[in-house]
Amino acid sequence: MAPRILLGLLGLAVVAWIGNKASQDMRIFWIVTLNGLTLAALFFVVAAGFTLIFGLMRVVNMAHGSLYLLAGYIAFTLQGNWYGVSSNLLSGTPATVVSWLVPLVIATIVIGFGGVFMQQVFLRWNQGQDLRQALITIAISVILADQMVAHFGGIAESIQQPAVWPDSVSFLGIRYGFFRLVVVVGAAIVIGALLFLAIKRTRFGMIIRAGVDDRTMVSALGVNIQLVFAGAFFIGALLAGLAGVLGGTMIAVQPGNDSAFLLDSLIVVIIGGMGSLGGAAIGSIALGLVNSYADVYLKFGTNDLTNYAILLTFILVVAVLAVRPLGLFGRPA
Amino acid sequence: MSVARPSTPLVAGLNGRGMRITRWVAIGALVLFLAGAPSIVDSFTLAQILTKALWLGIAAASLIFLSSYGGMISLGQTGIYAVAGFTMANLVHAAGGKHLGWDPVAATAAGIVVATLFGVLCGAIASRSYGIYFLMITLAISVIVFYFFAQVTTLSGYGGIRSVTSPDLIGNPILNPVPLYYVALVASVLIYLGIRYLARTPFGLALQGIRDDPARMQALGYNVPLHRALAFGVGAFVASIAGILSVWYTTQISPGGINVTQTINILIIAVVGGLYRLEGAWIGALVFSTIDNYSRVWMPNVGDWLGPDRFETIIGVIFLVIVLASPGGLVGIWESLWDRRKRRLAPISAPGIPAMEVVDDAVDHPAAV
Numbered sequence: 047m048a049p050r051i052l053l054g055l056l057g058l059a060v061v062a063w064i065g066n067k068a069s070q071d072m073r074i075f076w077i078v079t080l081n082g083l084t085l086a087a088l089f090f091v092v093a094a095g096f097t098l099i100f101g102l103m104r105v106v107n108m109a110h111g112s113l114y115l116l117a118g119y120i121a122f123t124l125q126g127n128w129y130g131v132s133s134n135l136l137s138g139t140p141a142t143v144v145s146w147l148v149p150l151v152i153a154t155i156v157i158g159f160g161g162v163f164m165q166q167v168f169l170r171w172n173q174g175q176d177l178r179q180a181l182i183t184i185a186i187s188v189i190l191a192d193q194m195v196a197h198f199g200g201i202a203e204s205i206q207q208p209a210v211w212p213d214s215v216s217f218l219g220i221r222y223g224f225f226r227l228v229v230v231v232g233a234a235i236v237i238g239a240l241l242f243l244a245i246k247r248t249r250f251g252m253i254i255r256a257g258v259d260d261r262t263m264v265s266a267l268g269v270n271i272q273l274v275f276a277g278a279f280f281i282g283a284l285l286a287g288l289a290g291v292l293g294g295t296m297i298a299v300q301p302g303n304d305s306a307f308l309l310d311s312l313i314v315v316i317i318g319g320m321g322s323l324g325g326a327a328i329g330s331i332a333l334g335l336v337n338s339y340a341d342v343y344l345k346f347g348t349n350d351l352t353n354y355a356i357l358l359t360f361i362l363v364v365a366v367l368a369v370r371p372l373g374l375f376g377r378p379a
Numbered sequence: 380m381s382v383a384r385p386s387t388p389l390v391a392g393l394n395g396r397g398m399r400i401t402r403w404v405a406i407g408a409l410v411l412f413l414a415g416a417p418s419i420v421d422s423f424t425l426a427q428i429l430t431k432a433l434w435l436g437i438a439a440a441s442l443i444f445l446s447s448y449g450g451m452i453s454l455g456q457t458g459i460y461a462v463a464g465f466t467m468a469n470l471v472h473a474a475g476g477k478h479l480g481w482d483p484v485a486a487t488a489a490g491i492v493v494a495t496l497f498g499v500l501c502g503a504i505a506s507r508s509y510g511i512y513f514l515m516i517t518l519a520i521s522v523i524v525f526y527f528f529a530q531v532t533t534l535s536g537y538g539g540i541r542s543v544t545s546p547d548l549i550g551n552p553i554l555n556p557v558p559l560y561y562v563a564l565v566a567s568v569l570i571y572l573g574i575r576y577l578a579r580t581p582f583g584l585a586l587q588g589i590r591d592d593p594a595r596m597q598a599l600g601y602n603v604p605l606h607r608a609l610a611f612g613v614g615a616f617v618a619s620i621a622g623i624l625s626v627w628y629t630t631q632i633s634p635g636g637i638n639v640t641q642t643i644n645i646l647i648i649a650v651v652g653g654l655y656r657l658e659g660a661w662i663g664a665l666v667f668s669t670i671d672n673y674s675r676v677w678m679p680n681v682g683d684w685l686g687p688d689r690f691e692t693i694i695g696v697i698f699l700v701i702v703l704a705s706p707g708g709l710v711g712i713w714e715s716l717w718d719r720r721k722r723r724l725a726p727i728s729a730p731g732i733p734a735m736e737v738v739d740d741a742v743d744h745p746a747a748v
Contacts, residue, residue, distance in 0.1 A: 106515065168703070178702060180511055181702045184698075185647075185696075185702055186699065188640075188647070188692075192689055193683075196683045196686075196689060196692075305638075309519065309639075320512070353530045353531045354530070355530070356523055356526040356527050359523060360519075368504070371507040371508055371512075372508075
């Protein structure tokens with residue numbers, strides 16, 4: 047019980063601290079909160095695919111971040127090569143809805159099939175050896191990371207959002223980036239709702255839920271479980287790809303993003319519990335908010351501790367694991 | 380580790396003695412070579428391949444110790460050795476960091492103590508998690524340590540700490556690589572023997588029991604999380620020595636040297652060598668540092684796909700092939716070849732001998748993962 051009481055007190059202290067800071071300047075508070083929530087939306091899209099694959103197949107796809115980054119590069123390259131869009135204001139043409147949407151769809155689908163290919167070739171025949179599969183996907187991510195540097199270079203690029211979209215929207219009396227707030231958060235909500243409905247209401251979802259609990263039984267009942275696995279891997283990779291294009295537009299496409307977003311997915315699912323969609327949502331929000339609050343509010347008088355913000359992520363993970371070793375919504379395998 | 384070794388009577392008689400002699404001759408030759416290496420190989424090979432393989436091997440040994448005796452595959456070793464390296468580098472005279480000007484030997488001891496304590500803390504956090512969860516939590520630890528040192532400019536920042544003072548014993552490893560080589564060699568030997576000894580103590584035996592069946596050990600009254608946390612502390616101690624050696628080796632430490640790539644490299648070394656045999660650590664490290672050096676010279680350009688700069692691709696492909704073909708690594712491959720030879724030499728061909736499935740057993744076994 048002791049850790050729970052301690053953590054409760056810690057939580058209260060954090061809320062009081064943020065409340066105190068917020069009362070000093072509400073405008074900044076809302077902007078910081080929105081930063082956290084929009085980041086959380088992106089984390090959710092990445093982590094939902096990761097947790098879906100794990101929940102059903104017990105495969106920890108350590109190449110998930112590589113799929114994310116590869117999608118960003120594919121979309122960026124298509125936007126440049128097919129539509130002449132570039133971030134250079136002088137020579138490039140601004141992006142339109144079509145020249146943003148078409149690369150997005152193609153990159154997402156390509157990554158979806160790439161994921162299925164990876165699963166069929168490398169993971170299908172060693173089902174159940176979860177550690178070996180993790181090592182295999184790590185090897186793939188090492189190769190992909192190096193090849194992406196070779197083919198796309200080491201400079202940070204960004205995918206251009208359609209020029210017809212407004213730069214910002216007014217919200218709660220503040221102006222905030224349209225793409226982050228409307229497109230990314232909207233996409234996360236739609237995806238979350240669709241996944242929730244698909245898992246709770248459709249036959250495919252029913253099979254997935256049954257498969258999570260006992261895949262041998264499901265396949266004994268006549269379901270082609272291999273097909274279901276391929277389908278789940280397709281959707282999981284698809285989500286990584288979609289998030290890659292969204293993130294590439296919202297932030298940047300650059301080397302290192304693969305491991306950064308793999309880590310974010312890991313932390314999200316460690317907090318939320320592997321295989322749980324609701325856990326991924328809660329974990330994303332927790333991680334996003336902690337990141338953005340710590341970046342701004344970790345100042346005590348003249349002591350600027352914002353450099354230590356990353357430690358708060360660590361404390362968050364430790365705090366959750368101390369109380370629930372399998373994460374908030376995790377269940378034993 | 381469920382290494383199903385065929386019983387010795389199988390290879391009794393002349394064959395067995397012959398093989399034992401071969402083995403001792405091989406070990407003797409290895410000892411002679413390692414002791415005399417500075418006069419056998421040129422100083423470039425000594426520093427760039429042998430010394431590097433020794434300290435990378437120690438880092439990988441800390442991982443292999445945890446995986447083979449504790450059933451814990453940890454990606455946190457890089458984070459822990461970084462804590463040791465950065466602690467020491469901040470305490471001595473150096474460019475960057477706190478440069479507190481401590482005596483290098485005292486700073487080294489402090490670095491090892493801090494990293495070991497950090498390891499016990501991490502072990503306490505991760506000790507109730509198993510298998511793939513453990514892997515992810517320890518990866519998170521490594522990455523968080525990376526971001527910590529990258530962001531905290533008073534302790535390091537992205538530039539890192541350069542010109543770190545080494546003890547007089549080491550001197551300048553660039554001018555004279557021999558002392559550091561011997562220090563790394565002695566450290567490796569002591570760590571190898573120390574871990575082998577630890578495995579036979581009551582603590583080591585309990586740890587192996589926990590690896591094979593945590594629930595049963597719990598029922599027998601053992602404090603399972605405590606044993607795992609302490610084992611992680613032992614692993615951290617070994618890793619911290621690798622961290623100290625790495626700083627002496629390069630005379631600097633920066634977040635770039637402890638990033639995810641390095642974390643994965645240590646894992647690659649352990650897996651290529653053999654995750655379930657301690658010797659594998661140094662074998663994997665030797666393969667790694669050899670390829671690291673020579674692929675940058677002889678690798679031809681194949682479009683954008685391969686070339687002198689594509690070391691990570693080459694090592695990644697080797698890693699992939701090893702994991703696909705033989706998760707027991709090179710040691711596992713060697714052992715299965717050796718085993719086949721033994722069986723061929725065996726006087727009676729016994730059909731019922733179990734094949735040596737070091738690899739699949741260890742991976743399939745729920746407790747070993």
